[in-house]
Amino acid sequence: MCITSLKVNMLGGLSIRSGDVEINDGDNRSRKVWLLLAYMIYCRKRPITQEELVRLLWDDADSVTNPANALKTMFHRVRTTLDRLGDSAGHVLIVRQGGSYAWNCKVPLTLDVEAFDELCQSASDATRPKDRLERCLKALELYGGDFLEHFSSDPWVVPVAAYYHNVYLQVTHEVLPMLEEADRREEAALLCRQAIQLDPYCEELYWHLMRNLLDLERQKEAIVVYEEVTQLLYDNFGVNPSDELRALYREAMSSVSDLPLPLQEIQERLTEIDPDRGAMVCQFDFFRTLYQMESRLVARSGDAVHIALISVQGENNEPLPKRSLNRAMKNLLDQIRYSLRRGDVVAPCSVSQYIMMLPQANYENSCMVCQRILLSFARRYPHSPAKLHYSVQPLIPLM
Structure with missing residues (x-):
């Protein structure tokens, strides 16, 4: 099978697709193979020296008896992995240039992080609010997770991941008021939940989520959100939610039932059930x-x-x-x-x-x-x- 083009995703896990065939970094036993592969693709516009790659793969290069031979072995494994995309794909995609290795840029490749950057820039350049919103939403759709999340502790990944994480959050905070102004509450609530998965301690995201749930008349869901964030903040920081979140919680509690209740039933609800002795x-x-x-x-x-x-x-x-x-x-x-x-x-x-x-x-x-x-x-x-x-x-x- 001839490799004509590739589609690579790095936001979230690493995956490489050629036609109907896809390989990904789900195999934890080949961690260094996928780390090397990710680095070669991300830095594909320049040749990479053996010394740089040895430092990438082995924290203590001095512990490797024969770095050049160890690197050859690692590239053999990388090429074998790439061969799953097509016959001899590994040798086509990774080439030697003198004492360095390089990715073959003659094979067309689309990379999600570059597409994400382009959409964010396009949104920034848009003059109409509607165009800006739709381009931002397309960018957020591409964000499947933090950059190379399986390699989040590797030194070269950390600053890149931090950059894209911050851009994602900036775009999210820009988009939410625009969706709410357009009365697209369901989309706004879904976006909040997705963003909370990546930034679980941001109270502003919880505020938007609760506000949208209340506007959708889903008070019980808003109450659950408040209870969850209250427990999360206390368990991790020993603090309570902001006054703004508490105000939404009170609003949710006050409107959780539309029916008037008799005083006796209200008193029964107020009565403590099975109180413990003591305070x-x-x-x-x-x-x-x-x-x-x-x-x-x-x-x-x-x-x-x-x-x-x-x-x-x-x-x-x-x-x-x-x-x-x-x-x-x-x-x-x-x-x-x-x-x-x-x-x-x-x-x-x-x-x-x-x-x-x-x-x-x-x-x-x-x-x-x-x-x-x-x-x-x-x-x-x-x-x-x-x-x-x-x-x-x-x-x-x-x-």
Whole structure:
């Protein structure tokens, strides 16, 4: 079979197609073969020296007894892989030029990253908003994933992947408002979900996704999105979603049901089911609401309410490894919950801290409660590397 043209994709996995035949980098046993092949194609407009290729394939070139021979063996494997596209394809596509290797540019080749660049530039040059939008969408369609995602840790791949990843996100953030203005909500929501797969910590993408789901009257999906991002941000950064996301969440919750409900049913929904003994455990967002409510009450009643913070650290105030910290925080929550009264409230406020609200407790009693928790934890987990610290302050009344 004669190779007349090739279609190569590098956004996502590496694949090479000739006619109806396609080969790809799904074979992990041939990692260096596909890495070399990707490099030859990406740098196909120039010859590549043996020294450069040895540095590419072997981190410590000195560990290779005979680099030239090792490279010949690797190219034999590369050519054998390319031969699956057609008879002698490997020798046609990779040629020697003196002491260097080169890709045969006489065989027509289309590369998705180059097409992506061209579409982005074409969109930038467009004068009509409609043309700009459609060209941007075509560019985003080409983006099947980050550049050579199976080789994301290789030094030469890292900056290239970062460049295309940033361009993809820039185009996405440009396109979303345009789709929304055109009332193409389904497309906008789908684009958000695709972009979140590549940038899972971008709150702006979640905002657009929730906004579009709400406009499509899919409130329950928007609520699920909020709950997922809340857990994701807390697990990884110990932070809560932005005020903008919380506002969308409240909008979703307020419109989740169109039917009026009788007071008895609403009260049943509000009633805590199978409450645990001990303190009430909630998320920080809800804790803040309770705090604000209590501060209003204290301003009128003058009752004593204190806020206590317990922090988890390692020796010499160093942070604990993530696994040890997660275990310590889980164990600490159990001790806090069952050391407090049912009228007390506790919430995580960072990856290494719990905040507690202690109604009708003065400063001395609040300190005694914290000391009891620390002592209980030390007795229950004597070999834990966690070191606990606490601080207590009065709740500030709303003036």
